[in-house]
Every structure is written in structure tokens, then in C-alpha cells.
Amino acid sequence: EPEVTQTPSHQVTQMGQEVILRCVPISNHLYFYWYRQILGQKVEFLVSFYNNEISEKSEIFDDQFSVERPDGSNFTLKIRSTKLEDSAMYFCASRGLAGVETQYFGPGTRLLVL
Amino acid sequence: AQSVTQPDIHITVSEGASLELRCNYSYGATPYLFWYVQSPGQGLQLLLKYFSGDTLVQGIKGFEAEFKRSQSSFNLRKPSVHWSDAAEYFCAVATNQAGTALIFGKGTTLSVSS
Numbered sequence: 001e002p003e004v005t006q007t008p009s010h011q012v013t014q015m016g017q018e019v020i021l022r023c024v025p026i027s028n029h030l031y032f033y034w035y036r037q038i039l040g041q042k043v044e045f046l047v048s049f050y051n052n053e054i055s056e057k058s059e060i061f062d063d064q065f066s067v068e069r070p071d072g073s074n075f076t077l078k079i080r081s082t083k084l085e086d087s088a089m090y091f092c093a094s095r096g097l098a099g100v101e102t103q104y105f106g107p108g109t110r111l112l113v114l
Numbered sequence: 115a116q117s118v119t120q121p122d123i124h125i126t127v128s129e130g131a132s133l134e135l136r137c138n139y140s141y142g143a144t145p146y147l148f149w150y151v152q153s154p155g156q157g158l159q160l161l162l163k164y165f166s167g168d169t170l171v172q173g174i175k176g177f178e179a180e181f182k183r184s185q186s187s188f189n190l191r192k193p194s195v196h197w198s199d200a201a202e203y204f205c206a207v208a209t210n211q212a213g214t215a216l217i218f219g220k221g222t223t224l225s226v227s228s
Contacts (some may be wrong), residue, residue, distance in 0.1 A: 043204060045215035056215055091157060103216060107157035
């Protein structure tokens with residue numbers, strides 16, 4: 001069964017450093033998402049991406065964040081200058097084109113900012 | 115704006131006993147409803163979803179959920195819980211707009227006692 005993959009599984013970085021989180025969505029999916037889950041809290045939407053542009057973003061997704069689909073398979077989330085409060089689990093998700101189909105989630109990247 | 119409430123933060127159930135996890139949503143029209151499960155250190159796995167039609171939906175691992183419009187609820191049930199069901203359960207809602215983000219509840223942690 002096709003699945004969403006994410007790399008790395010864990011990342012530790014120093015405050016102020018840039019990080020790039022990578023995702024490979026399911027191959028025939030066209031909508032892509034990033035969510036985050038701060039430890040002990042609920043999963044929060046960050047951004048959705050369709051047709052090579054952001055279709056929706058939350059208040060969390062400020063100028064420090066950016067997304068890109070650099071090639072036909074990868075979907076990345078960049079945090080330009082990490083803050084302590086960016087420590088969280090980051091989930092990538094993808095879904096197909098028709099209607100409101102199910103979003104399939106990757107296993108997540110655990111980001112720790114020191 | 116739509117929202118999801120999971121009133122129970124933590125539930126403990128004896129193995130073999132029945133389970134019901136509550137979920138209430140706030141949305142003007144009929145939303146699309148989902149239950150996801152997250153095992154420790156894992157990503158989010160879809161248990162079941164409701165888009166339309168029969169209000170009782172069956173999912174994986176023996177779970178089912180019932181959509182009740184009058185109560186704005188989508189409670190998750192399982193007749194007999196197994197120790198492996200111990201995990202965190204998230205209810206989520208989406209509008210019927212293409213590409214829309216999922217809005218998650220805060221989750222319910224299920225512990226299973228022997």
C-alpha cells in the first residue's frame with residue numbers, strides 16, 4: 001500500500017539555525033499538507049499546497065516558514081531561523097484530487113530546537 | 115469557524131470491555147468527519163471516515179463510529195478492547211471545500227488495563 005514518507009525521523013538543531021524537513025507524498029496525490037504537534041497538544045494545521053502554490057495557511061505559518069515542491073516527488077518544509085517553540089512533531093500529509101478525500105499522514109519528523 | 119471537542123482527555127478501559135470515545139464538532143453544515151489513531155512514536159493512522167450516507171461507519175481494527183447530526187457528534191466505539199488499542203485517538207473535521215485543512219480535537223488517550 002502506498003504511503004507518505006518523511007525524513008529525517010528526528011532532528012536536533014540549535015536555535016537560529018535553518019532546517020528543512022522532507023516528505024515524499026503518495027505518488028498520484030496532488031494536495032499536500034504540513035501539520036505540527038507540540039508535545040502533549042493537538043495536531044495543528046500549518047499549510048496546504050496545490051498546483052505549485054500555497055492554497056491555505058494558518059496563523060502559525062509565518063514568514064519563517066516556507067514550502068516547496070522542488071521536483072516531482074518531494075515536498076519540503078523549511079524553517080529559516082528556528083526558535084525553541086518550533087520544537088514539535090511535524091507531519092506531512094497528502095490526498096487525491098477528487099472531492100474531500102482522506103488525507104494520508106506520514107510518520108512525522110521530531111524536531112528539537114535547543 | 116469549525117472546531118472539534120473531545121471531552122475526555124484520558125480514558126482507562128479493561129481489556130475485553132467496550133469503548134466509546136466522544137467527539138463533538140461545531141460547523142454550520144454537515145462536515146466530513148474522521149477518526150485517527152496515533153500509537154506512541156508513530157504517525158497518524160486513519161481509522162474511519164464519514165462523508166455522507168449511512169450514519170454508522172465501520173473502520174479498521176473493529177472500530178465503528180456513528181454520526182448524529184442532532185447532537186453534532188461522531189463518537190467512536192469498539193465492542194471489545196484489546197491491549198494493542200492503547201493509543202491516542204484524534205477526531206478531526208473538514209469542510210467540503212477542496213484542499214481544506216483538517217481541524218483536530220485535542221485527542222483522547224486510551225489506556226487498557228488487564
